[in-house]
Amino acid sequence: MTDTSAIIRRIGRGVADVLLGLVGTLAVALVLLNVTTGLQRPVYDALYLRLGPSGATEAAILLQFLVSGLAAVLVPLVVADYVHTGLANRDALVAVLLVFLGVPVAFTAVALAGFPSTPIALLLLVLVLLGAPVLLWLRFDVRSGALPTFVGSVPAVVLLMLLAAVGIGWGWGYVVTAQEVPASPVDDATVGSLSDRPVVASALFSSGNCETDAEGFRECHLSLRGFEHERDAVRALSELGVRCPYQRNGGDGGTAIVQHEGRYYRVGCSPHGD
Numbered sequence: 001m002t003d004t005s006a007i008i009r010r011i012g013r014g015v016a017d018v019l020l021g022l023v024g025t026l027a028v029a030l031v032l033l034n035v036t037t038g039l040q041r042p043v044y045d046a047l048y049l050r051l052g053p054s055g056a057t058e059a060a061i062l063l064q065f066l067v068s069g070l071a072a073v074l075v076p077l078v079v080a081d082y083v084h085t086g087l088a089n090r091d092a093l094v095a096v097l098l099v100f101l102g103v104p105v106a107f108t109a110v111a112l113a114g115f116p117s118t119p120i121a122l123l124l125l126v127l128v129l130l131g132a133p134v135l136l137w138l139r140f141d142v143r144s145g146a147l148p149t150f151v152g153s154v155p156a157v158v159l160l161m162l163l164a165a166v167g168i169g170w171g172w173g174y175v176v177t178a179q180e181v182p183a184s185p186v187d188d189a190t191v192g193s194l195s196d197r198p199v200v201a202s203a204l205f206s207s208g209n210c211e212t213d214a215e216g217f218r219e220c221h222l223s224l225r226g227f228e229h230e231r232d233a234v235r236a237l238s239e240l241g242v243r244c245p246y247q248r249n250g251g252d253g254g255t256a257i258v259q260h261e262g263r264y265y266r267v268g269c270s271p272h273g274d
Contacts, residue, residue, distance in 0.1 A: 014148050017080050021152025024076030025069075029160055032068035037248070039064050044246045047111060052230035053174040053244040053269075059117040060246075063104060065164035066121060070100040070128070072160075073153045077146045084145030092140035096132055096150075103128055118168065125161060129154050173225035174244040175272055176233060178204055178258065178265040180217040192258050197236040199229050205260055218263065237269055244269035 040060040047056035074097060081089050103124050110120045133150055136142040194201035203209065203222055210220040224230045224244070234244060240256035255268040 013084075017145060017148035018152035020076045020080055021073075021149035021154075022156050024079065024149075025072045025153040025156035026159070027072075028075045029068050029072035029156065032072055033064070033160075036064050036068050039067065040248065041246050043108075048243065049231075049235060049238060050112060050114060051117075052224065052234050053246075053271075054225045054230060055111075055117065057172070057247060058168050059107075059111045061164055061167050062117050062121045063107060063111075065160055066107060066125070067104050069157045069160040070103060073150065073157060074100065076149050076153060080145045080149035081142075089140060089142050089146060092136055092142050092146065095135060095140065099128060099132060099135065118165070122161070125157070129157065172247055173223055173272055174269055176204060176222040176224060176237065176244075176267065176269045178210075178218075178220040178222075178260075178267045180219065181257070181264050181266050183264050186257055186264050190257060191264065192240045192256050194236055194258055194260065196239075197229075197232055200233045200236050201260060203227065203229070204233075218265075220265070224269075234269075237267070240267065242268055245271060247271045 040057075040063075043060040043063050044053075044056045047059050050056075051059060074093075077096065078087070078093060081087055081093060087093075107117070107121055107124055111117050133147060136147050136150065194204070204220055206220075209222055210218045212218050222233070224233060227233065237243060237256075240258065241254055242256050243253045245251050245253040253269050255266050258265050258267045
């Protein structure tokens with residue numbers, strides 16, 4: 001009977017630790033996601049020209065969720081170890097912290113190198129979710145408290161990344177707009193050109209992307225998300241003093257007057273969607 005009671009208590013503690021990891025991680029992550037929303041804008045700005053606005057937005061969202069999710073895992077880990085051992089496994093917790101810190105650093109470095117953000121984020125996450133339990137168990141011999149709590153946090157982190165994937169896949173994007181203006185008030189000294197980027201100019205001013213109003217003025221729209229030459233497009237806009245402002249409170253991206261085939265256009269870029 002004594003052995004049976006001990007087994008039941010051990011199972012009960014294990015289940016409680018798993019639930020602590022699951023519920024605790026979700027609760028802390030929800031708080032951190034609200035707190036770290038401001039992280040997206042500087043990440044977007046840093047990666048804008050290198051990845052284009054679509055890639056920079058994707059990286060900004062993923063980095064925020066990675067940082068929030070992994071930080072949220074640490075809180076229940078520390079609580080569980082404190083309850084079970086009084087933080088006797090501090091070395092193990094510090095090792096896990098260092099591993100977690102390496103994830104956003106590695107992700108940012110890979111993103112700056114121009115590699116796709118989503119598969120890299122998933123790969124790093126899988127490595128951490130598989131490697132941390134092995135580190136706790138085999139390197140530091142942690143078999144209770146922090147270990148089952150970490151196992152419980154895994155579904156929570158997976159759910160968070162699924163939410164990030166939904167956010168990335170939702171109907172947002174960036175559109176370059178070229179609206180024809182009368183030639184008379186235009187100062188030729190301030191007029192720019194896309195002649196150095198013929199592929200971009202050809203796509204923006206193609207007949208399929210333009211409409212003509214009743215007065216004969218054209219208005220053209222080029223969606224950058226999925227556009228093969230998106231990076232060239234934003235670099236061309238940057239040379240004109242125009243940028244695509246971030247989806248969330250990105251401010252005004254500015255406009256420029258561009259001449260194309262004898263017509264003058266006011267060119268700008270704006271986000272659309274959620």
